[in-house]
Amino acid sequence: xxxxxxxxVGMGLAFVGSAGAAEKVDxxxxxxxxxxxxxxxxxxxxxxxxxESIGPRLTNSPAMARANAWTRQKFGEWGLVDxxxxxxxxxxxxxxxDSASVEMLAPRMxxxxxxxxxWTPGTAGTVEGEVVKxxxxxxxxxxxxxxxxxxxxxxxxxxxxxxxxxEPDSHRHDATSLEGLQTFAIPGGSDTDRAxxxxxxxxxxxxxxxxxxxxxxxxxLAALSISGWDNGIIRVGGGGSRKAGEPVGIxxxxxxxxxxxxxxxxxxxxxxxxxxxxxxARFTDDSDQPGHNTVAEIRGSGKADEIVMLGAHMDSWHTGxxxxxxxxxxxxxxxxxxxxxxxxxxxxxTIRVALWSGEEQGLIGxxxxxxxxxxxxxxxxxxAQKALPAxxxxxxxxxxxxxxxxxxxxxxxxxxxxxxxxxxxxxENIAAMPIFEEWLKPFHDVGATTxxxxxxxxxxxxxxxxxxxxxxQFIQDRLDYFSNVHHSNLDxxxxxxxxxxKQAAAIVAAFVYNAAMRDEKMPRKPLLED
Numbered sequence: 219x220x221x222x223x224x225x226x227v228g229m230g231l232a233f234v235g236s237a238g239a240a241e242k243v244d245x246x247x248x249x250x251x252x253x254x255x256x257x258x259x260x261x262x263x264x265x266x267x268x269x270e271s272i273g274p275r276l277t278n279s280p281a282m283a284r285a286n287a288w289t290r291q292k293f294g295e296w297g298l299v300d301x302x303x304x305x306x307x308x309x310x311x312x313x314x315x316d317s318a319s320v321e322m323l324a325p326r327m328x329x330x331x332x333x334x335x336x337w338t339p340g341t342a343g344t345v346e347g348e349v350v351k352x353x354x355x356x357x358x359x360x361x362x363x364x365x366x367x368x369x370x371x372x373x374x375x376x377x378x379x380x381x382x383x384x385e386p387d388s389h390r391h392d393a394t395s396l397e398g399l400q401t402f403a404i405p406g407g408s409d410t411d412r413a414x415x416x417x418x419x420x421x422x423x424x425x426x427x428x429x430x431x432x433x434x435x436x437x438x439l440a441a442l443s444i445s446g447w448d449n450g451i452i453r454v455g456g457g458g459s460r461k462a463g464e465p466v467g468i469x470x471x472x473x474x475x476x477x478x479x480x481x482x483x484x485x486x487x488x489x490x491x492x493x494x495x496x497x498x499a500r501f502t503d504d505s506d507q508p509g510h511n512t513v514a515e516i517r518g519s520g521k522a523d524e525i526v527m528l529g530a531h532m533d534s535w536h537t538g539x540x541x542x543x544x545x546x547x548x549x550x551x552x553x554x555x556x557x558x559x560x561x562x563x564x565x566x567x568t569i570r571v572a573l574w575s576g577e578e579q580g581l582i583g584x585x586x587x588x589x590x591x592x593x594x595x596x597x598x599x600x601x602a603q604k605a606l607p608a609x610x611x612x613x614x615x616x617x618x619x620x621x622x623x624x625x626x627x628x629x630x631x632x633x634x635x636x637x638x639x640x641x642x643x644x645x646e647n648i649a650a651m652p653i654f655e656e657w658l659k660p661f662h663d664v665g666a667t668t669x670x671x672x673x674x675x676x677x678x679x680x681x682x683x684x685x686x687x688x689x690x691q692f693i694q695d696r697l698d699y700f701s702n703v704h705h706s707n708l709d710x711x712x713x714x715x716x717x718x719x720k721q722a723a724a725i726v727a728a729f730v731y732n733a734a735m736r737d738e739k740m741p742r743k744p745l746l747e748d
Contacts, residue, residue, distance in 0.1 A: 223537055230412055241656040244735065248660045248728050254722035260556060262716050264292070265549035267452065268532075269539040269711050277509050277533040277576045277583075278312035278335055278460075280502055285532055289552065289573055292643050293514035293525060296556050298571075299536055301514040306586035309509035309576055312458030312502035313337045318471060319590030320442070324492040325484055331450070332442060332473035333537045333707060335457030341469045345439045347371045349481055349491040360432045364515040368437035370469075371493050377482035378475055380448055390695040391640045397672045399693065404541040407593030416610050420602070430458060437724040440469040440495045444478040452707040456576070462506050469497045507700055509533075511583045518568040518734060525622065526733045527570045528554060528726060529584070531577030533677055538709030542699055546714055547632035548573055553723035558731060565628060565734035574678050577633070580607045582679035592626055593619045593685040608684070617745065627739040628730055629689040631679040633723065635703070636714035639722045641668030645683055645690055649741035657732050663722050668702035686740055686745030692722070 219428040255261075255512045256391050268275075268285060275282040281394045294299045299391060313336055320330040323346065334340075350381040351373040352363055433441065452474055458466035473481075512532065518524070530547030534540025555571050576582030585608060588594070598604050603611050644651045661667075674691050682689030695718070703709040733740060 219261070234262040241653050242735070242737075243470070243656055243658060243660070243732060247561070247563065251557055251727045251731070252660070252724050254557045255553070255720055255727065258560070259553065259718045259720045259723070260501040261553040261723050262550050264552050264715065265541070266711065267550060267721065268545040269541045270597055273536045274536045274538060274540045275532055276313060276536045277579065278309055278503070278507055279314050279536075280312065281314065281535060282575060283472050283510075286510050286573075289512050289548070291647040292430070292552065293512075293555070297559050297623055298514040298555060300518055301512075303512050304587065305508035305510050305589075306576070306583055307508060308506035309336070309579075309582065309657050310506050311462055311504075312507065313460065313499070314502060314681050315340070315497065315499035318470065318497045318499075320473065321494045322481070322491070323494055325489045329697050330473060330477045330481075330493070331452065332471035332477070333452050333454055334497050334499050335454055335470045335472060335648060336536050337456050337460045337466065337501075338458035338470045338499065339466055339468065339501075340497045341440060341495055341631060344496040345371075346476075346492065346494040347439045349373055349485065351375070351482065351485050354425070354429050357428055360428060363432075364436065367433065367610050369379075371439050371495060372433070372441040373478070373481055373485065374441055375482075377479040377486075378444055380475070380479075383701075388698040390697070391693070396640060396668045396693075398667060399668065399672065402670075402672050412610065416606060417609060419606065423605070427459070427465060431465040433468045434465060438468050440471065440497070440690070441467075442471055442473050442478060442481070442493075444685075445472050445475050447702075447706065448475045448692075450474050450476060450631070451702060452537060454707075455535055455705055460504075460579075462504065466501075469495065469499070471495070471497065480634040484702045486536065490568075494631060500645055509583055511575055511587055512573040513570065514555070515568050516555065516563070517567060518565045520566040522568050524567040524625045524627055524739060525570055526565070526567050526627050526730050527572060529629065529678060530632045530732050531572060531574040531583070532599040533575045533583075534709070535705050537707040538703070541714055542635040542697075542703045543705065543709055544577070546636035546719060550632050550719055550722045550726055552731060553719075554727040557723060557727040563731055565731060567734040569730050569734050577678055581678055581681050584681040588681045588685060588687070591620065592623050592682075592687060593617050595685075623685075623687070626687050627736075628680045629679060630679060630726060631686065631689065631691045633677040633691065633727070634694040635697055635699035636718055637697045637699065638664075638718040639666045639692045639694055639725050641670065641693040643674045643691050643693060644669055645672050645673050645679070645688075645743075646671055647688055647690075647741065649743070650688065650690075653740070657729055658725075660728065661721075661725050664724075665723070666725055686742060688740045688742055692725070694722075
């Protein structure tokens with residue numbers, strides 16, 4: 219018995235699994251992956267270059283182009299093949315900013331902290347003016363401000379009451395919280411709900427375009443809105459318009475709540491408020507340009523025409539350095555590919571990595587890639603439907619499966635910050651759950667133990683899931699992702715955990731290797747089609 223056990227270890231192939239089917243896990247290879255990931259890691263070198271050398275990577279910005287070029291270079295250095303950028307549609311114009319300053323001149327002198335919204339114009343030098351409050355909730359509200367805004371700086375709404383936090387900023391999963399993830403919530407919803415969402419989306423878009431045009435025509439100098447978070451954090455995304463020919467409005471900035479509230483209260487007291495603003499921001503293109511995903515692979519042997527994918531979105535918002543969202547995911551996926559090359563992995567299936575762009579504007583890069591290579595629904599002909607994001611469109615016909623649809627096995631994604639992996643969401647793919655449980659066993663000692671049936675959404679694995687392809691996201695410790703850093707100016711290197719990124723890279727490398735070596739492709743759940 220002892221000799222037989224020693225022989226099994228020596229062969230390096232352990233067969234572990236639940237009753238009914240044995241899932242093969244090559245423990246010798248997993249051991250090599252762990253050694254490379256934990257003792258010779260380069261994940262923080264990659265992460266540091268993306269965040270502190272390149273910086274924030276707004277889609278189609280010059281920084282995003284540098285990130286595409288640098289990641290292609292690294293993939294080439296590591297020996298990956300078919301390294302290239304793949305373009306997708308006319309995403310829109312590039313934009314960047316260098317600096318922004320806001321000062322209160324009256325009722326007293328004071329610096330105010332605010333940062334510009336993406337795709338809004340700069341001030342072309344310093345401007346100053348009286349602050350007035352405007353409240354625009356519907357199109358009819360614009361009329362009452364006609365002829366009153368020239369030379370003014372606009373405060374877009376009321377003060378907000380400060381609410382003290384009742385929980386720690388940073389959170390790690392424990393046994394109780396992981397157990398809570400095992401509960402599956404049966405979905406509700408109806409066509410009525412979708413119709414309501416479509417109506418609200420269309421109204422928001424129409425109001426934004428009309429407001430942008432109105433403020434510019436009326437000659438307002440700049441606009442200030444309140445950050446969505448308190449405690450001096452500036453949480454900000456886009457404004458204006460990235461599309462050439464659409465109204466971009468006036469310079470608009472998000473201001474920390476504590477300073478915005480000062481201005482609002484002064485106006486409530488009927489005190490004169492005067493502010494000086496200087497924003498150095500610019501569009502970097504005159505016309506709409508395509509976005510680009512960066513793609514590379516390790517070619518398989520035996521089943522090379524079948525595909526295992528991993529990926530993360532490389533684009534970010536512009537005020538931090540795009541660290542947790544999502545240089546962390548990019549660094550982990552790149553490191554997983556480096557590890558597989560370093561340990562001499564020879565996968566049966568081709569392993570392909572994709573670094574997406576346009577995720578922050580609605581999964582645009584990954585959605586376009588899936589539509590081009592695997593499957594798509596017919597494009598709507600109704601202009602109103604074409605203007606909607608894919609998730610809100612009415613069904614346009616049966617799914618059109620392309621040549622590589624049946625050659626695809628699985629996609630793994632990372633986009634929930636830099637926190638440690640605790641397991642994986644099975645996305646209602648019940649047949650995948652016992653497979654994942656076996657793949658996780660060699661990582662129980664570093665905290666990854668949990669497989670849950672529930673869905674998680676809002677990032678690039680959904681582009682695969684929507685067309686019936688297995689796409690998965692990992693369960694992560696959230697740290698302070700949703701309390702301090704998500705889409706904020708605090709999304710920087712210092713909020714990441716190096717050991718967590720090393721652990722994540724090891725697990726991703728093992729998962730994609732296991733998927734590439736299986737006798738069968740990953741099981742698929744039934745595709746629900748309208």
